[in-house]
Amino acid sequence: MAKMLINGEWTNAKSGKTCEVKNPANGQVVDSVPLGGTEEAEAAVKAAQAAFPEWAETAPEERAELLRKGLQSVKEHAKEVQALLTSEQGKPLFEAAGELQHFVHGVEFYTGLAGKIRGDQVPLPPTLGKYAYGLVLRRPVGVCLGIVPWNFPLTLMGTKVGPALIAGNTIIIKPASTTPLATLKVIGLLNEAGLPPGVLNCVTGPGKEVGETLINHPAVRRVALTGSSETGRRVMELAGPDFKRITLELGGSDPMIVCPDADVRRAVSGAMIGRYWNAGQACLAVKRLYLFEEIYDSFMEALLKKVGNYQPGDGTTKPEKPQIRMGPLHTEYQREEIEGQLADSVAKGAKVLIGGKRPEDSDLESGHFFEPAVVVDVPEDSQLNTEEVFGPVLPVWKVKSLDEAIQKANQTKWGLGSSIWTHNMKWANRAVREIDAGVTWINQIHFGYDEMPFGGVKASGVGHEHGPEALDYYLEKKGAVFGGLDWE
Numbered sequence: 052m053a054k055m056l057i058n059g060e061w062t063n064a065k066s067g068k069t070c071e072v073k074n075p076a077n078g079q080v081v082d083s084v085p086l087g088g089t090e091e092a093e094a095a096v097k098a099a100q101a102a103f104p105e106w107a108e109t110a111p112e113e114r115a116e117l118l119r120k121g122l123q124s125v126k127e128h129a130k131e132v133q134a135l136l137t138s139e140q141g142k143p144l145f146e147a148a149g150e151l152q153h154f155v156h157g158v159e160f161y162t163g164l165a166g167k168i169r170g171d172q173v174p175l176p177p178t179l180g181k182y183a184y185g186l187v188l189r190r191p192v193g194v195c196l197g198i199v200p201w202n203f204p205l206t207l208m209g210t211k212v213g214p215a216l217i218a219g220n221t222i223i224i225k226p227a228s229t230t231p232l233a234t235l236k237v238i239g240l241l242n243e244a245g246l247p248p249g250v251l252n253c254v255t256g257p258g259k260e261v262g263e264t265l266i267n268h269p270a271v272r273r274v275a276l277t278g279s280s281e282t283g284r285r286v287m288e289l290a291g292p293d294f295k296r297i298t299l300e301l302g303g304s305d306p307m308i309v310c311p312d313a314d315v316r317r318a319v320s321g322a323m324i325g326r327y328w329n330a331g332q333a334c335l336a337v338k339r340l341y342l343f344e345e346i347y348d349s350f351m352e353a354l355l356k357k358v359g360n361y362q363p364g365d366g367t368t369k370p371e372k373p374q375i376r377m378g379p380l381h382t383e384y385q386r387e388e389i390e391g392q393l394a395d396s397v398a399k400g401a402k403v404l405i406g407g408k409r410p411e412d413s414d415l416e417s418g419h420f421f422e423p424a425v426v427v428d429v430p431e432d433s434q435l436n437t438e439e440v441f442g443p444v445l446p447v448w449k450v451k452s453l454d455e456a457i458q459k460a461n462q463t464k465w466g467l468g469s470s471i472w473t474h475n476m477k478w479a480n481r482a483v484r485e486i487d488a489g490v491t492w493i494n495q496i497h498f499g500y501d502e503m504p505f506g507g508v509k510a511s512g513v514g515h516e517h518g519p520e521a522l523d524y525y526l527e528k529k530g531a532v533f534g535g536l537d538w539e
């Protein structure tokens with residue numbers, strides 16, 4: 052059985068209770084983890100609090116070196132970590148390898164910034180004294196909390212651990228209950244490579260109990276959540292009264308607009324990866340596709356051919372080319388949600404052009420498999436348009452003008468990502484200025500680059516992860532005013 056990691060020690064829940072982690076491809080138990088509760092959450096905060104002063108004073112390059120050692124060890128254990136991720140999450144092994152690489156690259160990015168964090172020197176008016184000046188110091192905030200969802204458990208843990216530790220904070224990670232295993236393995240390796248006890252902890256258990264105890268603890272000064280908009284609202288409610296620093300990376304319904312002059316072949320690939328990677332369970336997935344009428348037919352022909360190549364199956368096996376493996380949906384709940392959204396749209400008049408049902412193969416019966424779908428004639432008041440569609444179903448609309456495309460793109464409560472596929476600079480520029488979203492990719496697949504700040508607007512959240520910008524949430528600014536320097 053796997054254990055939690057608190058204060059550098061592998062730990063069971065005091066209650067002795069455990070929670071099974073099941074493989075979404077076949078329903079078999081992969082392993083169990085302790086079902087942590089209030090007591091374990093409090094123990095983790097105590098450990099993180101105790102470790103903070105020394106870690107904050109450790110030289111930034113030394114902090115980076117310890118993390119680099121840990122990353123090296125993670126790379127050496129890549130096969131084992133990827134296999135764990137596939138078995139608990141469902142994604143095919145090649146996607147698990149991609150996720151681990153992204154995690155390593157993301158944390159490495161912050162190790163590269165360790166010695167580059169600096170404050171400011173500020174000239175002050177002579178009324179304060181002849182040589183008066185101000186300093187703006189940057190200091191770690193203290194104990195941080197990272198709450199992570201199940202769709203990309205490793206990369207989304209890295210986006211919190213990297214900036215937190217490099218800035219000199221200590222952190223507690225709360226993984227999703229269904230995907231704690233690869234996370235515990237990686238956090239264990241980072242600890243074993245030399246992080247002092249208490250600097251990086253991981254508590255498993257229900258979001259409501261463990262998550263809320265951690266958020267409510269007065270010593271926790273910073274909370275980063277990646278999760279649903281509903282959980283984001285709850286985190287804001289709890290963290291607000293104590294003025295904790297929060298970042299909320301929440302749901303999305305990204306639009307993708309393909310213009311008449313687009314490179315259709317590349318745009319089709321963009322839509323494929325954008326919508327169907329991770330079986331469509333991505334915050335920044337392409338969730339609404341708007342095609343100009345001029346390229347509609349050629350785009351749809353190529354898209355349907357490619358979507359037909361997907362073969363749902365166990366992520367540890369590979370189909371013969373040109374078929375592409377798609378893993379199961381993560382839980383039965385996810386599959387039923389997608390089926391419900393699709394049924395609602397079909398009942399209102401939508402047409403399913405391909406997929407959209409459970410595979411008939413009896414070998415797949417014990418997994419949450421679903422055939423990827425392309426849907427047209429989707430009424431705007433139906434769930435495929437009004438809700439976040441967290442699975443491999445792509446609704447497509449035909450548009451006549453950029454005005455219409457942008458107006459439709461903005462008809463949503465979310466504002467995470469968006470893309471436009473065109474070589475017309477004026478159109479690209481309009482999309483960047485007018486689409487209400489945290490990011491607009493131009494001729495690019497929807498993806499969160501480690502180098503670029505990433506975060507949503509509207510119901511997609513507040514704050515940013517990635518990039519040097521993320522460090523701002525892990526460092527507070529302290530002012531110092533030096534007056535009286537000309538006194539005798």
Ligand code: NAD
Nearest residue numbers: 199200201226227258262263278279282300301302303334
């Ligand atoms: P979720 O909100 O159900 O769970 C996310 C995490 O929050 C889990 O660890 C869960 O245990 C914890 N949690 C749940 N209730 C809590 C509470 N009351 N207090 C504290 N913690 C609590 O989300 P999910 O279903 O795991 O993930 C899918 C959602 O995440 C989608 O909406 C997706 O769009 C979003 N997401 C957003 C981004 C982004 O960067 N914007 C990235 C990935 C996923």
